[in-house]
Amino acid sequence: MSSINPHFTLNYSQPEDYRFSHDSVFLARRVFELIRDEDISTWRGLDLCSGCGVIGLDLLFHCHKEANKTFAAFDFLEVQDIYASHFATNVERLGAIGAELNFVNQNYNVLASAAWENKFDVIVCNPPYFHLGQGKLSPSEFKNRCRFFMDSDFESLFKGLINALKPGAHAYVLLRDQVEHGWSATQEARKCIAALGTLESLEDIRGTGVVRITKFPQEF
Template sequence: MLEKDERLDHIAGTSYKIVQSDQVFTYSIDAVLLARFASIPLQKGRILDLCSGNGVVGITMTERTKALISLVELQEPLHSMALRSIKENGLEKQLTPLCADLKHIRDYFAHGYFDVVTCNPPYFTKGDHEQIKLESTKALARHEISCTLDDVIAAGSYVLKHGGKFTMVHRPERMVEIIETMKQHRIEPKRIRFCHSSATKPSTMLLIEGTKGGKPGLVCEAPLFVYDQDGKYTNAFNKEYFDV
């Protein structure tokens, strides 16, 4: 089940376990918050999670929906983790992982096939960063080496049906670029939420959702603060992240 340097961790706010490795990949709060923020069907439907990593977003969403969920991840080591995590949690009938390049999404799925697309993409543009040279697996997950923001949104738009939802977590400093790119691919931004480490700190995370072919009208939801003035988790964060 577990390979060298791997461990089995608990996914916050769920009854599920997930295979992780500090040497390759570990999920962070952005993945769980994305899974909780996304508007997903409760029963029937089809969901696609792009840049799915070790499967944490897809696995977390299964606590909220009975829809069929497909995962697309480029890196085989992360795909392997997802396969084993899905088996560990007995979710083989609901989750289908695919090791593939999202830039070739048309080779795997039909146009308009999905009701919802989620994505926790690489946040940083490709640059002369030491991590890119030293830690290829982590670098691919964090930097736009194998896919760009436009690649991600283009893939999501292609497989989304008209009226379908595209939900992503990203960095606030790229918000203008994100909105422009979504609109270029006929995804109209409808909901946005900024996440802050505390009420006195700038936002470090952006949750955004759009509708394929939707009408203009963006709702900015209440910000989410992780820590209160005493350094403890806020009630809002406990509810969103730990479901308590």
């Protein structure tokens, strides 16, 4: 995929110390292309590990501008409260689109609880790519928490994610294998959700894989 973004949306507010990558905007565009023909008027979405809200807000922008559609609600789950003010600014820049937008300043461990079970019609996620010990830590705790699994772990992320999806619904996640460490994020994620859903690799965005996780339909 080209490293040039042909679908400019918003001039996002974000912390100076850590800028989002183009991977996020490319993922938002790709998910829009996959769901553009769906009736999303009753859907609730989740941007998981949302930062300043780029993936979810970009997805909402494309749906509104190009398909004249919007979600009923979209939640943005982020553990670092430094992003809250940037998110609020970005919502103002997006403008009124008719969806309920919520910044949820919590650890993603909450997704494994009963209160979040079967809640979302779609989830988008660009999680940290590294485990502690995989790469050099920065003097900045903020940067480290963006890049490394520090507030929780990889397994908890995917078990929470699959719990929070509605039966039959999809999550779209960016995963980067750590070949130099002999670790496959794709294989490990598939193990985490194996009893409850499936994982398929869709494509590659600038060296990072896009996977689609589908929760098994509910049995009656």
